[in-house]
Amino acid sequence: MPSSTAVVPAAAEASSRIILVHGTGHGGWCWYRVATLLRAAGHRVHAPDLAASGADARRLRDDDAPTFDDYSRPLLDAVRALPDGERAVLVGHSFGGMSVALAADTLPDKVAAAVFVAALMPDCASPRPDVIEKLPLTDWVDCATDEEHAPPSVLFGPEFMRRKLYQLSPEEDITLSRSLVRVSSYYVDDMRRQPPFGEDRYGAVRKVYVVCGKDQAIVEAYQRRMIAGCPVEEVREIAGADHMAMFSAPVELAGHLADVANTYT
Secondary structure (H helix, E strand, O other): OOOHHHHEEEOOOOOEEEEOOOOOOOOOOHHHHHHHHHHHHHHHOOOOOOOOOOOOOOOHHOOOOOOOOHHHHHHHHHOOOOOOOOOEEEEEEOOHHHHHHHHHHHOOOEEEEEEEEEHHHHHHHHOHHHHHHHOOOOOOOOOEEEEEOOOOOEOOOHHHHHHHHOOOOOOOHHHHHHHHHOOEOOHHHHHHHHOOOOOOOHHHOOOEEEOOOOOOOOOOOHHHHHHOOOOOEEEEEEEEOOOOHHHHHHHHHHHHOOOOOHHHO
């Protein structure tokens, strides 16, 4: 992949580890293109499966991930396990932004920067799920929801994925995602019972937002609304990316992430 890796900045000598966090229904597998590019450029990359996601053996309906903290535990454990003095760049995609916010709030001294890629980015003034509940997405197409059990769940349907998430992504990645997507939850009720994220913890961590201009799920206007409500160090843009920028614009996204890792370490 010489032509692709050539545009991904090589890791600086003291580059932080990059931890890539997937969104709802997905797993660490969704980062395979970006992770490959970053590793080829010398970056240290980890893409964990959150609880009851990806290849993780736990199941949402077996009460294996009843709370948002439980769901995010693999990320929290990965950050907590960093050697003394080492910090990581945390990259959250979509709902993964909420897990990144939780990790930054819990372990701020371990986070070099929090990067939000077309992600939900909470502020420090509003209730935690506010950024989820205000999302202007009304057409869930063929998604299956279950509000009767705790936690309430959602399973993305194939048409929703094609029309709202992957409309510009390669066909083979749509096929892959359809075979691997899992039921998940947004944990709104659970997060509502928690205080807002701390100004002196999550609020003090440096943040970068990567705007995806063709996103049909978390539309650009809403991405910029979140940016206006939560100070960030910088805004980067991928004008031609759909919601799944790791598939529709993997080289450009990897380039941004590598540059952020080199800049904020």
